[in-house]
Amino acid sequence: xxxxxTLRTATSADYDRIAAVVDDWWGRPVSHALPRLFLDHxxxxxxxxxxxxxxxxxxxxxxxxxxxxxxxxxxxGVHPDCRGSGLARRLYERFFALAAxxxxxxxxxxxxxxxxxxxxxxxxxxxxxxxxxxxxDGPGDVKVCFKRSLA
Amino acid sequence: xxxxxTLRTATSADYDRIAAVVDDWWGRPVSHALPRLFLDHxxxxxxxxxxxxxxxxxxxxxxxxxxxxxxxxxxxGVHPDCRGSGLARRLYERFFALAAxxxxxxxxxxxxxxxxxxxxxxxxxxxxxxxxxxxxDGPGDVKVCFKRSLA
Numbered sequence: 001x002x003x004x005x006t007l008r009t010a011t012s013a014d015y016d017r018i019a020a021v022v023d024d025w026w027g028r029p030v031s032h033a034l035p036r037l038f039l040d041h042x043x044x045x046x047x048x049x050x051x052x053x054x055x056x057x058x059x060x061x062x063x064x065x066x067x068x069x070x071x072x073x074x075x076x077g078v079h080p081d082c083r084g085s086g087l088a089r090r091l092y093e094r095f096f097a098l099a100a101x102x103x104x105x106x107x108x109x110x111x112x113x114x115x116x117x118x119x120x121x122x123x124x125x126x127x128x129x130x131x132x133x134x135x136x137d138g139p140g141d142v143k144v145c146f147k148r149s150l151a
Numbered sequence: 152x153x154x155x156x157t158l159r160t161a162t163s164a165d166y167d168r169i170a171a172v173v174d175d176w177w178g179r180p181v182s183h184a185l186p187r188l189f190l191d192h193x194x195x196x197x198x199x200x201x202x203x204x205x206x207x208x209x210x211x212x213x214x215x216x217x218x219x220x221x222x223x224x225x226x227x228g229v230h231p232d233c234r235g236s237g238l239a240r241r242l243y244e245r246f247f248a249l250a251a252x253x254x255x256x257x258x259x260x261x262x263x264x265x266x267x268x269x270x271x272x273x274x275x276x277x278x279x280x281x282x283x284x285x286x287x288d289g290p291g292d293v294k295v296c297f298k299r300s301l302a
Binding site: 032137 | 171216
């Protein structure tokens with residue numbers, strides 16, 4: 001019997017087990033984009049998914065301190081064996097709900113243009129998707145930007 | 152006559168000019184650690200220093216959303232020609248004041264152990280400095296951690 005996947009609010013202490021798996025889950029080096037500060041300071045708006053005590057997914061997001069209408073999703077991962085199960089959608093919907101409860105009206109995120117799976121997923125969830133933006137995260141970087149209304 | 156250095160609150164639009172100089176100011180590639188989200192979402196607690204319209208320094212910091220007693224300084228840079236002028240201290244003191252005004256009682260930051268200048272500076276400003284922490288920002292990373300009371 002497959003254990004049920006449960007969601008809970010993240011804690012600072014979840015950082016090490018998340019950082020340990022992200023390169024494997026992405027299939028490329030990405031852990032540099034998730035320093036510990038994201039769990040230390042944004043855990044209250046982040047979510048961990050577990051099944052039988054094992055990490056199956058996570059969402060790291062925050063309510064923008066400087067843009068009072070905006071919530072931002074920084075990093076979302078789902079264990080390769082759990083993809084296609086609807087878990088990513090559950091993680092996003094939990095974040096949408098907590099952002100809306102705080103009065104946020106828009107959710108933003110970005111990804112690399114190579115991340116076709118992410119682009120398709122965000123489109124299916126109702127995010128708009130920009131063309132690739134050259135220099136987005138500094139000289140030489142390219143990102144596509146997602147935006148979704150919570151209204 | 153040298154133009155006076157003035158400090159002001161940062162805006163999202165300051166990102167590109169900051170990202171353009173950080174690798175030069177540090178003397179090594181560091182721009183990957185400063186994605187645009189830090190200016191988009193934390194500009195209200197960040198500071199830009201200018202002299203005659205030119206960027207001479209900046210401090211990117213935020214009031215931790217999840218740790219109500221804590222403020223976090225992510226990235227601070229001073230133009231190489233302006234070092235030793237007391238500008239970094241002015242940037243930190245401005246941040247200490249805005250953090251204390253919000254009721255924060257502790258300021259945290261981290262740096263790489265190789266950054267001896269940063270470690271000496273934080274010590275002089277009254278921060279405690281940990282031994283190097285292996286795996287701090289993920290497998291293979293090492294950081295030293297700074298902490299300073301605002302009480």
